[in-house]
Amino acid sequence: MTSLPPARILAIETSCDETACAVIENGRALLASTVASQMELHARFGGVYPEVASRQHVLSIVPVVEQTLAQANITLSEVDAIAVTRGPGLAGSLVVGMNMAKGLALGLNLPIVGVNHLEGHIYSAWVYDSPALRGDAIPPEPQFPLMALLVSGGHTELNLMTEHLTYKRLGSTLDDAAGEAFDKVARLLSLPYPGGPSIQRAAERGDPARFKFPRARLDSPYDFSFSGLKTAVLYTVNDLKKESKYLPVEDLAASFQAAVVETLFEKTMQAAREFKAREILVAGGVSANRALREAFQSQTEFRVNIPALSLCTDNAAMIAAAGYYRYALGHLSGLEMDVQPTWALSD
Numbered sequence: 001m002t003s004l005p006p007a008r009i010l011a012i013e014t015s016c017d018e019t020a021c022a023v024i025e026n027g028r029a030l031l032a033s034t035v036a037s038q039m040e041l042h043a044r045f046g047g048v049y050p051e052v053a054s055r056q057h058v059l060s061i062v063p064v065v066e067q068t069l070a071q072a073n074i075t076l077s078e079v080d081a082i083a084v085t086r087g088p089g090l091a092g093s094l095v096v097g098m099n100m101a102k103g104l105a106l107g108l109n110l111p112i113v114g115v116n117h118l119e120g121h122i123y124s125a126w127v128y129d130s131p132a133l134r135g136d137a138i139p140p141e142p143q144f145p146l147m148a149l150l151v152s153g154g155h156t157e158l159n160l161m162t163e164h165l166t167y168k169r170l171g172s173t174l175d176d177a178a179g180e181a182f183d184k185v186a187r188l189l190s191l192p193y194p195g196g197p198s199i200q201r202a203a204e205r206g207d208p209a210r211f212k213f214p215r216a217r218l219d220s221p222y223d224f225s226f227s228g229l230k231t232a233v234l235y236t237v238n239d240l241k242k243e244s245k246y247l248p249v250e251d252l253a254a255s256f257q258a259a260v261v262e263t264l265f266e267k268t269m270q271a272a273r274e275f276k277a278r279e280i281l282v283a284g285g286v287s288a289n290r291a292l293r294e295a296f297q298s299q300t301e302f303r304v305n306i307p308a309l310s311l312c313t314d315n316a317a318m319i320a321a322a323g324y325y326r327y328a329l330g331h332l333s334g335l336e337m338d339v340q341p342t343w344a345l346s347d
């Protein structure tokens with residue numbers, strides 16, 4: 001894509017509980033990225049508390065943007081366009097980032113681009129975080145057609161991408177998202193929030209073969225379902241509690257994680273084969289999971305793009321990358337744009 005124009009994008013992301021800002025050059029080279037996490041604020045509620053999230057974004061947004069500019073060592077006059085997460089997410093959170101982005105675009109007379117958060121996750125695979133890299137050291141750009149597995153706290157879906165900004169959804173979850181299943185099972189096992197990293201930690205010392213949890217068989221091969229698995233863990237936990245006081249949390253976590261990873265891996269591989277993908281891309285918070293990364297990295301049939309760990313969970317670098325391709329390919333938004341709390345990727 002050498003024909004695309006050079007541009008520096010400043011992006012803002014406030015869809016959930018992270019206040020984030022980043023600057024990216026030409027869609028790939030990360031100059032700076034700041035993520036102010038509200039994790040500790042929400043941990044005592046066992047999940048994100050929307051009203052608290054919104055108020056915290058208001059407090060954090062200006063310092064986060066200032067810190068990002070300082071880290072990138074640029075001023076606002078050196079930015080070519082503003083990108084912002086428009087949805088999906090919490091309305092009260094999205095609106096804080098949206099207003100900041102509109103204020104910047106209006107004040108600086110810059111174009112503004114609304115980005116779908118899920119598209120952002122996918123474009124995290126384009127980002128490399130050392131602008132000093134040159135020539136051969138730059139990681140290769142993902143190549144189309146690619147099979148994208150998107151696994152986050154709110155979404156689990158398989159999308160075929162044949163070109164930039166184009167998604168054919170092959171399947172998605174019929175009930176819980178993969179990250180949601182991690183979070184709910186962690187709660188069942190009394191592991192701390194957020195559940196994904198807690199389960200991963202416990203699973204590392206556990207036996208993944210101890211419990212045979214179900215892998216959902218569905219009519220459509222590329223849909224997912226994790227609620228049966230979650231219920232199976234619940235019944236097993238209840239039975240174990242009846243029998244004895246000791247709960248083998250590590251074996252339960254490992255066996256649950258193995259069931260999720262196997263399902264995500266097998267379906268993605270099957271879809272990549274059927275649609276003759278050149279590459280596989282895995283993105284979203286759950287792509288930080290070590291067992292999932294290892295499953296994809298240890299096969300040799302397809303080249304696999306999985307973002308660096310810092311780019312798997314919510315951040316603004318990914319919004320800047322997606323925003324760049326939208327900007328470069330002429331998909332600009334206007335200042336009349338509003339947040340879109342519910343927004344499917346392929347719309």
Ligand code: KG4
Nearest residue numbers: 152153154179196197285286288289313314
């Ligand atoms: O993409 P993300 O940061 O936010 C959404 O857009 O939803 O994803 C958050 C989800 C949470 O459910 C969290 O438990 C999960 O990603 N997650 C993980 C890991 N790190 C985060 N799941 C499994 N293993 C991990 N290491």
Ligand code: ZN
Nearest residue numbers: 152285313314
């Ligand atoms: Zn996300």
